[in-house]
Amino acid sequence: MSDEHSRADLVAKLLHPKSIAIVGASNDPVKLSGRPVDYLRRFGYTGRILPINRGRETVQGLPAYPSLADAPAEIDLAMVMLPAAEVAECLRDCQRHGVSVAIVAAAGFAEASAKGAELQAELQAVVRETGVRVLGPNCLGAISVAERAVPTFTSALDEDMRLRSGPIGFVSQSGAFGSFIFSAAQRTGIGFTHYLNTGNEADLSVAEVLDALLDTADTKVLLAYLEGVTDGRRLLEVARRANELDKPILAVKVGSSAAGARAAQSHTASLAGADTVFDGAARQFGIVRLSGMDPLLDAARLFAAGRRARGNRLSTLSLSGGAGVLMADAAAAHGIDVPVWDEQWQQAMAEVIPPFGSARNPIDLTATLISDPPMLRRSLRIAVTHPDTDLIAVLLGNADRGAEQLVDAIEEAYQATDRPFVVVWTGGNGRPAELLAERGIPCYSDPGRAAAALGALVEYGRRPPVSTPCRPTDVDSAAARAVVASARAAGQRVLDEYTASQLIAAYGIPRAEYRVVAGPDAAVAAAAELAGPVAVKLRSSKVPHKSDIGGVRLGLTTAAEVWAAAEQVLRAEPSGELLVQRMAEPGTELILGIQRDPAFGPVVLAGFGGVLAELLADSKVAVAPIDARTATDLLCSLRGAALFDGVRGGQPVDLDAVADALARLSWLAHDLADDLVSLDVNPLVVGAGGAIAVDCLAELG
Amino acid sequence: MSDEHSRADLVAKLLHPKSIAIVGASNDPVKLSGRPVDYLRRFGYTGRILPINRGRETVQGLPAYPSLADAPAEIDLAMVMLPAAEVAECLRDCQRHGVSVAIVAAAGFAEASAKGAELQAELQAVVRETGVRVLGPNCLGAISVAERAVPTFTSALDEDMRLRSGPIGFVSQSGAFGSFIFSAAQRTGIGFTHYLNTGNEADLSVAEVLDALLDTADTKVLLAYLEGVTDGRRLLEVARRANELDKPILAVKVGSSAAGARAAQSHTASLAGADTVFDGAARQFGIVRLSGMDPLLDAARLFAAGRRARGNRLSTLSLSGGAGVLMADAAAAHGIDVPVWDEQWQQAMAEVIPPFGSARNPIDLTATLISDPPMLRRSLRIAVTHPDTDLIAVLLGNADRGAEQLVDAIEEAYQATDRPFVVVWTGGNGRPAELLAERGIPCYSDPGRAAAALGALVEYGRRPPVSTPCRPTDVDSAAARAVVASARAAGQRVLDEYTASQLIAAYGIPRAEYRVVAGPDAAVAAAAELAGPVAVKLRSSKVPHKSDIGGVRLGLTTAAEVWAAAEQVLRAEPSGELLVQRMAEPGTELILGIQRDPAFGPVVLAGFGGVLAELLADSKVAVAPIDARTATDLLCSLRGAALFDGVRGGQPVDLDAVADALARLSWLAHDLADDLVSLDVNPLVVGAGGAIAVDCLAELG
Incomplete structure (x- = not known):
């Protein structure tokens, strides 16, 4: 099956199933194997639910069938709730009865024991043999919000909740923590198209699921929670397609610390690539990496609004001068400017705010706002037309009583501009945040978190184009x-x-x-x-x-x-x-290198050499091959990149020569990927007129 | 009046007033001038409320009096709700009638205009003349939770809420934003003894209010929200006393960015000292600096539990392996180790958890926990006795149904140890967090935020003793x-x-x-x-x-x-x-300096010189004078401190010699504080056997 065809099948059967068979469905809605039927009924699945149970004629009030063969309708998706040892046979059954996609819930595979690893190998053999695509095993299932298709036993749906729809597709390698995140997001007003847990990834990986999600029209933003990327190149191809479609991928990848990496490895039973490699690959392919759950959801909330940052100039309007100051600090920490407005615009703003306010930016509307909500409307009308504003933040707090009027004023301004626009509403009873969420306006309770989200949006807006590098003609x-x-x-x-x-x-x-x-x-x-x-x-x-x-x-x-x-x-x-x-002319020493990453294959890296290697403790990575432009971006992102400009009156160094060397090295890495485990050029000495490799060492594998 | 006597008066009258006169109290509870009486009644103030209103016999149903002279009882505290122009006369009235402390609400002073600045100068003259102590002007007032004394018109009390008591005293220079923080804290389960807003600080500064709060028995943790410190030395003396009493001060100081500093200055009309100076002073005097509201409240929640960190070794027990990994990453980012348990303890733990869990640390209890709450009890019993654990984190999520049992197990373990102990409960309906808050157990929704709070506690535990440096005998x-x-x-x-x-x-x-x-x-x-x-x-x-x-x-x-x-x-x-x-022998170049800070007076600073000055862009500051031990701490906190150990096989440098020079410089800064605006030793060259000043420049003021 072609990639595209296979994706189309996944989109139709996994993400928009018209019928779901629950194999091994229990009559007890509290049992894990009873939950999928309970959830499907309780959340109002729009398709057909087909419980498969060898021993019962009904399951939770629905007619049940002894086997897939007996099901009276076509089955788009099988949710397999059988023990690990019975899964392989069930998948063969799936093929026999035209079921092309299955979710395997059972644990007890590679994550558990050597015996489990054998079962997983058998499962993979069945996948190859039958062509049935499998999500899992050891996975909590999937949620498709539009159809209320919830073939899952996640505790996120344990209590009654309103399933909130929105433009976000979310894939998690972690089952439990993914469900926590899904639940936390839903309860704070973030809506989804789909949530899927990939579990052991015996077949479908996060990359493939993301790839399928890209083809669902309602999904505009992709969230990924990663513990150990195995098919890194595939993920990057998906990222490239996501970039072309302008559907941002926001990712948390755990294992950045030694303890975290150790735990991730024992937890997922997979060898993850080095964290710096993921970091470099993400930057190179426009994946926005976030450091944890709150940052991920805070960014998701903003990206879901669908607006893009044209620049990094923020204008803030606040009820509290203090909040404006804090926001300015937080903005600076995330690469965002809060420039003083020019005189003419200050004057325009000054006319609509109290004389003891400030029209400079941060704009201080003062607490008068509470008793004069129209002032917010007037000042926002000016802010949304200010040409040198790329981003807008309105900072409010408490003021529950007059909230509706303030929210109305905000909504009018929000609709009047296409610029990214956030509200920070601190304290109070939380109702204003709900009102804003209902109107699709991103709202935060802490200025620092809003600033971090804006920073992620600015970073995304500034991502370099994902390039397709050309091989230099003169490499032999x-x-x-x-x-x-x-x-x-x-x-x-x-x-x-x-x-x-x-x-x-x-x-x-x-x-x-x-x-x-x-x-x-x-x-x-x-x-x-x-x-x-x-x-x-x-x-x-x-x-x-x-x-x-x-x-x-x-x-x-x-x-x-x-x-x-x-x-x-x-x-x-x-x-x-x-x-x-x-001897080379004295110059700035760099270390360039090639490494073979288990997840991403051949990569190149660069850092400063000599004493600076230890002092700056920084090297950056890119997935090979790269062109000189990507190499230049990488070099300029190094801590200490100021050295390239020539410090203390020194001459600028020949950055182009270093970038060229790094790009050439990346082709060597690419071409000899099967041979080279590593190669180090240490040092490459660069001066004002060229770079020269002075020592070199390589290892074959 | 002695400092101590003055403090005692503030504690009695400002923080524990038995009677409050509201001067200019309005009969309309919605008006700003009507709110204090409304709040005092609504929240059930235990003392006597004495509305002063020239024109009415009753205010909001209470008997009112035409002037302070007519009040039929002693007045501890006057809440002055009069316009700016009438305040000075009212304060004279206060003195005449034995009222020694007043809160002045009115805006329109130095923050507003030149005319306002005159009024503020007059107010300050009256303070000097009468000895009446003033909180404000341009301030929202105060809240004392125990007595339900709420002489304030803050919007935080606008809606009905339960005033939550706890061991935290909070002082904010920002009125509105301070109230947002207070409200946000109260609604997420953080309790206070007192909250005060200092406004323009025409008399009482944050430092003085903190000083008074130190003398209230129930206040165990101090929170400060600072926009511009003016009496830095006073603040540090309070910090010294807080350290002696082991009552930690947690502070947010805004203005770290250029835009923030600019806004803070225009907002508070005060020249704040440089941000790096505050940072250095805070570290030197054991003030824990946080970067914003969420980090402040997250730390407050943990510090309020009253436990201290003996070390930085964290053991985590989680329902989700993924949460454990994320926590390990976040811990590392905040200087916390998650060490693997030794074999013997791993075995003990392995006996009580499922075989597919992990007993190594992060300890993965697996989702089995949901159906087996006693397992949490058994595993926690082991964790709280594990001798190499300094900090404990339990990571849960969703699972609202079985929450009570899990919370009971957590409480048993919490009570069985005196080590810092946090719960991270992600997702779900939020009820478990409330249950935990009621039992005084710090709970977070995001692992990253819990880790940051633990990091602050570890930092506090490791703070160097606040020293009283001795003058070297051989300085002339x-x-x-x-x-x-x-x-x-x-x-x-x-x-x-x-x-x-x-x-x-x-x-x-x-x-x-x-x-x-x-x-x-x-x-x-x-x-x-x-x-x-x-x-x-x-x-x-x-x-x-x-x-x-x-x-x-x-x-x-x-x-x-x-x-x-x-x-x-x-x-x-x-x-x-x-x-x-x-010429000095070649060595490592440093820059040592003296500066005069508007808030903290003479300070010394140190950083690396030469190319590293630009590359590392880091210098650290201490308030003069300091001893060699503090100087060593400062030098070792420099980015690039690895140079002192001798990099790339080089000899370690004579760090003692540098520390000695810096300490001596600090005495010069101290002794010539009135003369020296700045002095730079650039470079001080240090090798293996001593440090030598090679060039030097100074400026007199």
């Missing part, structure tokens, strides 16, 4: 492959500087000029040829980490120095050769 | 004063290196050896005397910023170099002299 992949083949033939797994530098040379990355020679006399002759200070390094495939044994001597200027250094270096490893290398 | 303040006097006599406001270095020398800070000479020949002779490479610098009181005109030549080794450099330097300013200085 055949030469690089030949280097690898000959190293493999020689039994080398770790490639020394000499060999590794041939790889980068084949991809057009400049390296310091060198000669390989046999002894001290030849070293002296080579140094004379190279002219200027040289380094003498041990060249031995036996000792790739040459520094560890004193195999590197730098900054040698006289023949005597070169001779002595060569002699000493060879003493450490008499069977080795010598690499005599012209 | 007379010599320093003589240098200043002679500079003043010469009309110098900016002191050049030669003069400024005499100040630091008088305080025992090592400086590079030098000679002052007249011309190139003398410079060569001086260089010979000093031996080794030298610097030649222009010495001219006319050109203190000598670098700007090329007046500094470094690293001169030969006589010819020295001669040429001297000649060139003098060409720039022929009337100058030359300072020939021995």
